[in-house]
Structures are given as C-alpha cells and as structure tokens.
Amino acid sequence: MISTIGxxxxxxxxxxxxxxxxxxxxxxxxxxxxxxxxxxxxxxxAMKAFKESNLPKDMPExxxxxxxxxxKTFLANQNFAENSKDQxxxxxxxxxxxxxLIDIFFPLDRNYVLITFSADxxxxxxxxxxxxxxxxxxxxxxxxxxxxxxxxxxxxxxxCGRPICCSSFLGEFPTVSIKMLKNQSLSLNSGKNxxxxxxxxxxxxxxxxxxxxxxxxxxxxGTIVETDQxxxxxxxxxxxxxxxxxxxxxxxAVLTYPLxxxxxxx
Numbered sequence: 001m002i003s004t005i006g007x008x009x010x011x012x013x014x015x016x017x018x019x020x021x022x023x024x025x026x027x028x029x030x031x032x033x034x035x036x037x038x039x040x041x042x043x044x045x046a047m048k049a050f051k052e053s054n055l056p057k058d059m060p061e062x063x064x065x066x067x068x069x070x071x072k073t074f075l076a077n078q079n080f081a082e083n084s085k086d087q088x089x090x091x092x093x094x095x096x097x098x099x100x101l102i103d104i105f106f107p108l109d110r111n112y113v114l115i116t117f118s119a120d121x122x123x124x125x126x127x128x129x130x131x132x133x134x135x136x137x138x139x140x141x142x143x144x145x146x147x148x149x150x151x152x153x154x155x156x157x158x159x160c161g162r163p164i165c166c167s168s169f170l171g172e173f174p175t176v177s178i179k180m181l182k183n184q185s186l187s188l189n190s191g192k193n194x195x196x197x198x199x200x201x202x203x204x205x206x207x208x209x210x211x212x213x214x215x216x217x218x219x220x221x222g223t224i225v226e227t228d229q230x231x232x233x234x235x236x237x238x239x240x241x242x243x244x245x246x247x248x249x250x251x252x253a254v255l256t257y258p259l260x261x262x263x264x265x266x
Contacts, residue, residue, distance in 0.1 A: 001049040001050065001051060001052070002019060002049065002050055002051075002052050002055055003019070003020055003021060003047055003048075003049050004017040004018060004019055004020060004047070004048055004049070004050055004055070004059075005017065005018060005020045005023070005024060005030075005043060005045065005046070005047050005048070005062065006043070006044045006045020006046070006048070007030065007032065007041035007042060007043055007044060007045075008041060008042050008044045009032075009039055009041050010039065010040065010041075010074070010078075010105065015044045015045055015169065016060075017045070017048070017050075017055075017059075018032050018041070018059065018060040018061055018062055019055075019059055019060070019061035019062065020047065020061065020062040021062075022062070023046075023047040024043050024047075024062075024065065025043065026043050026044065026045075026046070027042060027043060027044075028042070028043050028065065028066075029041070029042055029043075029065070029066035029070070029071065030042075030043060030062050030063075030064070030065055030066055031062070031063045031064055031065075031066050031070055031108065032060045032061065032062055032063065033060060033061055033062075033063050034060045034107075035058055035060075036107065036111070036112055036141075037107030037108065037109050037111045037112060038063065038107055038108045038109055039060075039107050039108060040066055040070055040071070040073075040074040040108060070108060073108050074108060077106040077107075077108070077110065080106065081103075081104035081105060081106055081113075082104075084104055084135070084136075085101060085104060087135060088101055088104065088115065088132065088135075089101055091128060091131045091132065091135070092117075092128065094131075095125070095127055095128045095131070097119075097123055097124075097125060097128060098119060098120065098121070098123070099117045099118065099119040099123050099125070099144075100117055100118045100119070101115070101116075101117050102116040102117055102118055102145060102150060102153055103115075103116045103153060104116075110138060111138060111139065112138055112139040112140070112141055113132075113136050113138055113139070113140055113141065114141045114143060115132065115140065115141065115142050115143070116142075116143045116144075116145050116153070117142065117143075117144060117145070118144065118145050118146075118147070118150050119144055123144070125142055128142075129142065146197075147197040147198050147199060148166065148173050148195075148197040148199060150197065151164065151166060151167070151195060151196040151197040152164075152166040152167050152170075153167075154167075154196070155167035155168075156196050158195070158201075158203070159192065159201075160203070164195065164196065165202050165203060166202060170202065173202065174202055174205045175205070176199070176200040176201070176202060176204050176205050177200075178200070180200070180204045180205055180208045180211075181193060181200065181204065183208055183211040183212055183215065184204070184207070184208075184211050186204075211239065214239040215237070215239060217259070218234075218237045218239070218244070218259065219234050219244075219264055220234070221234055221235065221236075221237075222234060223264060224264070225244070225246060225262040225263060225264050226262065226263045226264075227246055227248065227255070227257055227261070227262050228261070229248045229255065230248060230249060231248075231249050232246035232247055232248040232249055232255070233246065233247045233249070234246060234247075235247045235254060236254075242258060242259045242260075243256050243257060243258055243259065244256070244257050244258075244259060244262060246262065
C-alpha cells in the first residue's frame with residue numbers, strides 16, 4: 001500500500017492525490033516534486049492508502065512542508081506571469097495567430113513556463129515558440145485547451161447556484177450524451193442544459209443511472225396498453241409517482257393511470 005494525500009495544484013482547482021510519507025493537516029502548504037519541476041500545493045484531503053498497482057508510476061510526491069520562502073517565490077512567479085500576459089498577447093498578434101491566451105504558469109524553480117490557450121483550429125506556433133523562448137529564457141510548453149478545459153480554468157456559478165463542477169471538484173470530465181437528456185425527459189433544444197463551455201452539463205450524468213434503472217419497468221412511448229377505458233397509447237411517464245399518461249383511442253383523451261393498473265396490449 002502507498003500513502004497519499006489530496007492536494008490542489010495552482011493550475012488546477014480539482015483535488016489530486018500525491019505520494020507522501022507524512023500526514024499533514026488540511027489547508028497546509030506543501031512542496032511537491034513532479035517530473036517537470038517542483039510546485040506549491042495546498043492540502044485538501046486527508047491521508048489515504050492505495051494499492052501500488054492502482055497508482056500511476058510517475059505520480060508526484062511530497063518533498064516537504066512549504067516554508068515562507070516557497071510562498072514568496074510562488075507569489076513572485078504569479079506576479080511575473082500576470083505581468084507577462086500583455087507581452088505574450090503582443091507576440092501572438094505579431095505572428096497573426098488566431099488563438100486566445102488563457103493563462104501563464106511557472107513552477108517554483110521556473111525551469112519551464114506553461115502557457116495555455118484556446119483556438120478554434122490547429123495553430124502553427126513554431127515561430128511563436130522561438131519568440132517566447134527569447135522572452136522567458138526557459139523551456140516553453142504550449143497547451144491548447146478545449147472549451148470544457150477553458151471553462152474549468154475560468155470557473156463560474158452553475159444553474160444550481162454553486163460553483164461549476166469542473167472548477168471545484170471534478171478531476172476528469174465525465175462522458176455526457178444526448179441519451180442522458182432523453183432519459184431525464186429534458187429538451188434537446190434548451191440552452192439551460194448547456195454549460196459555460198457550450199456542451200452538455202456534466203451533472204446530467206450524476207443521476208443517469210437512477211433514471212435509466214427506473215424507466216426499465218415502464219413501457220416505451222407509443223406502446224399500446226390496456227386500460228379500464230379500453231386500449232390506449234403511452235404518451236408520457238412519471239417515474240417519481242409510477243404513473244403513465246395514456247391516449248385512450250375511443251375518447252381521444254389523455255388519462256393518467258398508475259403503472260400497476262395497465263397491461264401491455266398484444
């Protein structure tokens with residue numbers, strides 16, 4: 001078993017686990033060693049043990065608890081990155097590239113700089129890389145983000161009134177499909193079901209298993225069923241009170257029936 005602790009990295013609000021031999025209190029600051037460099041992180045989850053086979057081989061690990069110099073270096077790097085954004089935007093414009101700068105990040109030792117951007121199409125930034133290397137005098141890493149990743153960086157408040165999931169706790173983006181909308185009888189054309197990224201809300205998948213399992217006991221829409229008023233066609237279901245809306249053929253009226261009071265016609 002390998003001991004880990006949950007932390008939040010500066011460039012990502014989601015909790016990630018890193019290796020540790022020592023337990024640390026929540027909200028304390030640590031220095032973590034990654035393959036690319038050392039980073040300052042904050043503890044968000046208590047110590048937890050995992051099987052070694054369930055962990056990635058290149059998993060970051062805690063070096064030590066952060067001191068005041070580490071925190072000052074982190075803030076200095078943040079200020080330098082923020083002050084450099086206008087220069088980077090100017091270089092993007094000079095190279096006539098159709099891309100939008102999102103963020104600039106330095107690790108504690110500034111042995112590289114991560115520059116994230118968004119673009120509608122693939123960007124040829126070979127000349128930009130040379131210009132950026134001359135500006136920062138360190139290794140440059142450019143990372144293109146999709147619309148969901150961009151929303152994660154900027155954050156915001158969702159329709160539930162809470163911070164959007166991707167910027168608060170989601171480690172990886174879930175798969176969300178139109179089928180999930182249909183399972184929950186939600187409109188395909190409603191903008192209310194789209195997040196800031198312009199894609200379907202991640203939270204649609206949280207209750208999808210409940211809706212999928214609940215619908216298994218109901219006949220499909222359009223199914224002919226027998227009622228006390230004669231045969232009818234299913235035009236609606238309510239999984240919360242176990243009822244069906246039936247279009248009765250003889251009366252051309254929509255009636256509501258408990259599920260146990262109808263039978264599927266032949």
